Amino acid sequence: MQNILANVAVSVSELKKNPSAVLSGADGEAVAVLNHNRVMGYMVPAERYEAMLDYIEDLELAKLARERIEAGEPAVKARIEGDDIVFEDSDA
Structure with missing residues (x-):
């Protein structure tokens, strides 16, 4: 028995159609x-893959x-400003 790690499953034939x-x-x-009836792979939307x-x-x-x-x-x-990390002077 194989686990299906998704809530949605589709056959290759159905996938080919649309x-x-x-x-x-x-x-x-x-x-x-x-x-x-065996999982050959998973298809993931681009947004989910990026996440x-x-x-x-x-x-x-x-x-x-x-580890460090x-x-x-x-x-x-350091502090975060927008998408940047700004390192603060430790001597100040």
């Missing part, structure tokens, strides 16, 4: 693509921060 309709019908969620990549990047940065804290590296004061 891929856009399949994604639209999934309301932004992942779609499991089945071939002979997944952002989340993975955040997890990697958090892991790096934890555990290694005893010194802290640096």
